[in-house]
Amino acid sequence: MDLEAISAKIRAFRDEREWAQFHNPKDMAIAISIEASELLEHFLWKSPEELDARISEKREEIEEEIADIGIYLTELADNLGIDLLAAMEKKIEKNALKYPAQRVKGSSKKYNEYSDESEGGEP
Template sequence: MTTELEHLAVRLREFARARDWEQFHTPKNLVMALAGEVGELVAEFQWLTADESRDPDPDALARMRTELGDVTLYLVRLADVLGVDLVAAAKAKLDDNDRRYDADLYRGSARKAPPSPGEPGVPGEDGDS
């Protein structure tokens, strides 16, 4: 079964191809554009209080929705260009987080778990010592 993300990836691929933009859609360019769009999304939240961020006014929410759309498009396009199944990658990461962040040990805590074996930053696991 084809997911909505796969349909979106195909549509983005066709959009780029129709404009001869594939030449510009390198992973480097796409991730830089993605970072820019994330920055625009961050700017919408920059001076809000925690409560305001949970319940933005309708105009702010409309701008946030637009920026979230931009972020999603670049993320889906980047994953497509790299040949990464975005849903599978997200599920694998969620499974890893479930293993790393035991609910009983981390409940109510924002502290970071130690890196998983093989993850960068673990001495001896990734070639570093």
């Protein structure tokens, strides 16, 4: 199933329930944040060593939270007339300029934490 087909399915699900009236951009953004928090809850207080076991034990529930985020995100983009795949592709290209591989490889620093003498674009 591609993004257009899943968008149509989400729209049909929403419209059958007459929920479009509640799905304004603010509440959709809040819903995305709440679902992201539900995902985070699975990892709360877990040490790095405990994470793999947690993911195995709760895989289905974690998958559902990821799906919830994806559903709300897809609907929000659809409602706003944003082509989600094109927007993601554009942002990846922007991130590639912000984080040139030769400059940031193996580092988790933010783009503005690299020193000026490093290769690549300016921070």
